[in-house]
Amino acid sequence: MKRLLYVTQYYASKDQPGGSRHDQHIRALMAHGYRVTLVTSYVKNRLRVIPPQYRGVFIAREQDGDLQIYKTYAYPHYGRDFWTRMLNYFSFFFFALLAGLKAPPCDVVFASSPSLFVGLAGYLLSKLRRATFVFEVRDLWVDSAIVMGALRNPFLIWLSRRLERFLYRRARRIIAVTKGIREGIIGEGIPPEKVVLVPNGVDDDLFATLPDDRRESIRRQYGWDGRFVALYAGTLARSDGLEAIVRAAATLTHYRNLQIVFLGDGEVKPRLTAMAEETHLANVTFLPSQPKCRVPHFIAAADVCLMPVKNDPFFQLTLPNKLFDYMAGARPVIAAVPPGEAQSLVEEAQAGLVIPPEDEIRLAAALLELCEHPDACRQYGENGRRYVLRHYRRSRLAGRLIAALDEACPKRRRRRLYPFLKRWLDIIGASVGLGVLSPLLAVIALLIHFDSPGPVFFRQERAGRNGVPFRIIKFRTMRDEPAPPRGFQSGDDPRITRLGRWLRRLSLDELPQLVNVLKGEMSLVGPRPALPYQIERYNDFQRRRLSVRPGITGWAQVNGRNALTWEEKIALDVWYVDHCSLALDVRILFKTIGVVLKPSGIYFHGEGSAWHAPTREQNPHA
Incomplete structure (x- = not known):
């Protein structure tokens, strides 16, 4: 049995808010025969608090079925400034190293960014545990930090880029989440065959069926009956340019049947709430983060979903989880994004409208257009669901990760x-x-x-x-x-x-x-x-x-x-x-x-054969 140490600062189980990429990949690896140990933090980047059960605990060991988990401390009170963020990253780096050394033996150390310090912890653990190092790059962290204003000092930028290239060279395999990230890594001189594309995708379990029966109950619960609901579901982060949504809402106050809903928590939530209160916007609602298993219910209750980012060329590379959730939930998407991968996906799938980022006038116009054309909304939603279920099922995409790890894993x-x-x-x-x-x-x-x-x-x-x-x-x-x-x-x-x-x-x-x-x-x-x-x-x-x-x-x-x-x-x-x-x-x-x-057993005359599936139409030539 292959042994894997999985290191990521941000992990969410199915019962917690957040992306399910790590959880689904870990389950797929375990089903494939890997014995997985997870090192993560109990401090979530949405709330940035220490849960009561972990106060005074620096490393907690837990068991979730066959998955052994080490949850560590990370400095929770970080903000927009560089130094408090570094304190958060370094504290997780330090305690992840300690937890990784306490973990059982492993053949592969798999480290998933952000940040680069997670990658550095993974590399050092691979050396200390004599294991293979595999690095998953979920964003180009140095470029992201520069764009968001968190990294300005020229020397620190130079040092960060050196660390980035060092980790790329030392990794046996690199997992890239988007095509743009993969191209960026290859542009650093890394051989293309070393960089494997494993994009985000649809959570098969959550979106196998549409929870239409929950739509009306949620709409009644929150008073949305008779209203056109536009939903943003996810972390309220600076990188998403969410202020433009509030400004668009301010131009639509006389359309009383239109409601904008923010579902989630994050660093800009206080600012967004203050903006809405200052202008007395009754058409904007803020709801707290929900467990991942409930997010499809809110998507089903919405009429359109919003996928904005900041107006910067860097975000051409992004392909967020929430976009796949929206499309799998059969809801039309308004993607306020620069030309890039998200734009191409929405347009190729014919899943909604694409507008320039941080443009509240175009956003308001797009909302009114879809509000007035329910048939178009329905068709966009059906197109999007059909497209992502065909091309982006995470259970299939996990096969790429498994193949990459199998190749990287030292053979007995x-x-x-x-x-x-x-x-x-x-x-x-x-x-x-x-x-x-x-x-x-x-x-x-x-x-x-x-x-x-x-x-x-x-x-x-x-x-x-x-x-x-x-x-x-x-x-x-x-x-x-x-x-x-x-x-x-x-x-x-x-x-x-x-x-x-x-x-x-x-x-x-x-x-x-x-x-x-x-x-x-x-x-x-x-x-x-x-x-x-x-x-x-x-x-x-x-x-x-x-x-x-x-x-x-x-x-x-x-x-x-x-x-x-x-x-x-x-x-x-x-x-x-x-x-x-x-x-x-x-x-x-x-x-x-x-x-x-001596032909026998060619045909099965009854229920239960491996190819007999009465609930689906089958191809006659199989």
């Missing part, structure tokens, strides 16, 4: 040779197979062409190692017709062609997957590749089958094939993951020959 000696030999077995086996079987493949292709109209090959997106999608190749065995009510694995499916039935019986329809093996997307032996929607249903145990490349044949295929239930097949796949070896792979390949020559 007994396992070091096996992946190398297995890959060469795949390459040699697939190459020889394609060469020897090429006459047969050509004959089958001609027979399919003349047997029924349609393409010779069927291609479909499947989930590969760590859930990374790829296109599987098969010989087509069905006519291209609408799916019948029954599951498509039934042997009497009327769409199966005469030739297709024969190809399936001998498993010849799988032979083109030798191309997938050569490309490194599959292996000769491994769990069969699942459809993307199927892995969304996996629990932590089932997700372990994704930790190896999918195979043309596997342990489940030589022990019952599709006559197995879902649970039986998953259990066999996970057993293979835990016990895989070159000897077992060769054994499975030889057993496959016997299974193919």
